[in-house]
Amino acid sequence: MTESNSNPELRRKSKSIIRFENGAFTEKADFLAVEEPLEIRIVYGSPGNQRNRSLSITMRTPGHDRELAAGFLLGEGIVTSADQITQFELTGPKDECTGLTNQLCVHVAEGVSFDFGSLQRNFYTTSSCGICGKASLDAVRAQLTHSVGFPSMKVSASLIASLPSTMRERQSTFDETGGLHAAGLFATDGKLVACYEDVGRHNALDKLVGFQCLAGRLRESESLALVSGRASFELVQKVISAGIPILVAVGAPSSLAAELADEFGVTLVGFASKNRFNIYSHSSRLIMDV
Known part of the structure; x- marks a missing residue:
């Protein structure tokens, strides 16, 4: 079953x-995309010596907060699998x-260790900004220890070109608000496995990525991710952490x-539409239609 945000009332106002x-001039009703803060806190340590610390505050569209938190922790290298997350707890x-x-x-889980000093870069997180520069790239190189794999994976050019329209059909809240981004996960046959919208x-x-993590599907199958906007440094970092090759x-x-x-084996495609796209790295995974 394709995953999507389940309650539209959480995402629009x-x-x-x-x-x-x-x-x-005409008075009418309009729908706006909901934007609310989410503070992600982390509880770690041994049972007798647990610590509870704020990790990040992000502006998000409510819905699937557990997936959001799991994907964030995975992308920042704090956890590497769902087994290391023992509980989600709504507080406040x-x-x-x-x-x-x-x-x-x-x-x-007990034994999950990290250095809060090295996590200071996490606090850049908002709905519109990111990090950049050599220091950021060096930090990610230190965190990521493997390429995404699947070097023999092959996908047709026509399938790549079809992805935006396929995902667009599932962007129900965008249709009403025009104010949400989307990310979709596809199988190699073009089937949409999961789609999430957020401001x-x-x-x-x-x-x-959190959906993949909590479902135990990280780095296990050939897949493609599609994002509705531009491809930034941080987004590539996240697909590497999830083991998504395209x-x-x-x-x-x-x-x-x-x-x-x-550097990490991701096929990066930009400006994707039904008529064209550009390939920026590892083009061997994409082939002409036979």
Whole structure:
């Protein structure tokens, strides 16, 4: 079954607006994409000496917060599999307007170790910004210890070109708001396995990777990820952590994204549409239709 956000009321909010069109003002109702903060906290240590610390605050579209947190922890190298996550716990007060609890504690298994000093870069996370530069690339190189694998994987050019329209059909909240990014996971036959929408493009991919992680499917099968925006350095980092060998973006890649993809064995595709796309690294996985 294809995964998607389950409750549209968490992702959209109605607002009365004034529209100017064809020389006249008209009052009407419009839907806005919901944006709410989520604090991700981590609980770690031995049973008699547990610590609870704030890891990150991200602006996200509510829904699938567990997948979001799992994907974030995986992408940052704090966990490497679902087995290292023992519990998700909603904490903190509920928002008076939405009824949501915007704080999620992730309990990790005893023995999971990390250095908070080296995790300071995590706090860049918002719905629109990222990190860049040589220091960031060096930090990711130290964290990622393996390429994505699947060097013999082959996918047709026509399949790549078909992905944006296939995912677009599942972007129900985008249809109503025009304000959400999406990330989709595809099998090599073009079947959409999972699709997540979020106001933050990083969050949408974190939810997708978290879905893979919690389902125990990391680095186990040939697959493709599609993102609705540009391909940034951070998005390539996330697919490497998940072991996804092909990343397709509707928009442009950055120079650091292409460099990281080339180094870790990811086929990076940009400007994907039904008529064309560009291949920036490891082109051997893509073939002409027979």
